[in-house]
Amino acid sequence: MSEQNKQVHETANNDRRDFLKVGAGVAGLALAPGVLFYGISAEGKAPDAPASAKVRWGMLIDTSKCADGCDSCATACATENGLSGQTGPQDSQWIRKMHIKNLQTGAEHNLPMLCQHCENPPCVDVCPTGASMKRADGIVLVDRHICIGCRYCMMACPYKARSFVHEPLTDQNPEVPRGQGCVESCTFCVQRVDRDETPACVEACSKDGHMAMMFGDLRDPNSDIARALQSYATTEVRADLGLNTGVRYQGI
Amino acid sequence: MTGMARLGHWLRLAALLGASALLVAQTPNAAAGVNKPEPTIAQAKGDHCIRDDEFMMRHHPDLLKHQRDDTMHRGIRSGEFSLKRCMECHSSNSNGVAKTDCDTCHAFAAVKLDCWDCHAKKPAKAKAVPAAASQPSPMMTSVQPGGQMQ
Structure with missing residues (x-):
């Protein structure tokens, strides 16, 4: 390296070091009155405000509370989103109630499986048109205006969370447009979340008294879900993939 | 010449x-x-549209398309140009068949509309109360893997 180049290189390094120092200082200032910083998300989003990256919506499912034989979450999902509620090969399932058994130990668990709203979603990675997308607040969605129905995302998803609509649909919920030729999956009931309500499955689970599902902002240290994640051992399904899922399980 | x-x-x-x-x-x-x-075109409900007719006739696709991206990608739900809002005045129901003013005009202009493949042709209705499940419904899935899910 010539003397001149070396000089430039060192200057650049110094600049970067200074920038990082300043950045750390600014971040410290911003986070010092933490409650104020996070207070915005706790109040919910105004209808005219865009989804903010200061929020990350997530779900915690306590499998020990998830009742055997109950599928209120799946039924509520079907009602809210206008799904058929059937499980045929061509029926959309945004949430599946599962009963799993470890044949070695005999341990049995019940749990709902749905889109895990990954931080690094493989479905978004592979989408050739940009229809599969992640909103700023971490909700993974399909923009049906852009979806060409190639189903690559369905193959990429490790959770089998996505469905394809094969047949023409009628009588959709005006708030949940969905139709033939598009891939779809759990939206965390984005239409409800945007008006500061919890997803239909969480509401149904609480209404039935199971309280197995908790929904909230993972980035708000004062939210119930953040406190629970801090206190209990929770599991990401297929954590080995490094997707950093928004849905976590407790008790499996 | x-x-x-x-x-x-x-x-x-x-x-x-x-x-x-x-x-x-x-x-x-x-x-x-x-x-x-x-x-x-059937007389729409209400006295007037949210903008004058000439403007709406020319610009409604742009307005709808612009707002659809705001809502879909950014979650902004306060815009005034939503298809759902159009349906409050421009949809009618005769003999159980939903019909919109969009259909009439676009059929006349020979422009194929595919909005209705996904969007509802009717205004939002009150939510139906789901019937209580007395027996396990087909939504249940039973899986018994050899090991744990991880």
Whole structure:
């Protein structure tokens, strides 16, 4: 390296070091009155405000509370989103109630499986048109205006969370447009979340008294879900993939 | 310009005028004796649209498309140009068949609309109360993997 180049290189390094120092200082200032910083998300989003990256919506499912034989979450999902509620090969399932058994130990668990709203979603990675997308607040969605129905995302998803609509649909919920030729999956009931309500499955689970599902902002240290994640051992399904899922399980 | 070219020019103009005259003659006279065919659009509910008619006629696709991206990608739900809002006034239900003013006009203009493949043609209705499940419904899935899910 010539003397001149070396000089430039060192200057650049110094600049970067200074920038990082300043950045750390600014971040410290911003986070010092933490409650104020996070207070915005706790109040919910105004209808005219865009989804903010200061929020990350997530779900915690306590499998020990998830009742055997109950599928209120799946039924509520079907009602809210206008799904058929059937499980045929061509029926959309945004949430599946599962009963799993470890044949070695005999341990049995019940749990709902749905889109895990990954931080690094493989479905978004592979989408050739940009229809599969992640909103700023971490909700993974399909923009049906852009979806060409190639189903690559369905193959990429490790959770089998996505469905394809094969047949023409009628009588959709005006708030949940969905139709033939598009891939779809759990939206965390984005239409409800945007008006500061919890997803239909969480509401149904609480209404039935199971309280197995908790929904909230993972980035708000004062939210119930953040406190629970801090206190209990929770599991990401297929954590080995490094997707950093928004849905976590407790008790499996 | 040569004589031949000038003649050709006049012939073309005459042909054009003749064709126009034919077109006008064949056009069904719409209301008020104006030679302008127009679709028959049912009277929408309400006194007036959210902008004047001329503006809406020309710009409604842009307004809808712009807002759809804001809502879909950014979660902004306060915009005034939503398809759902259009349906509050421009949809009608006759004999159980939902019909919109969009259909009438676009059929007239021979423009295929695929909005209704996904969007509901009706205004939002009150939520139905789900029936209580007395027995396990088909939504249950039983999986017994050899090991744990991880």
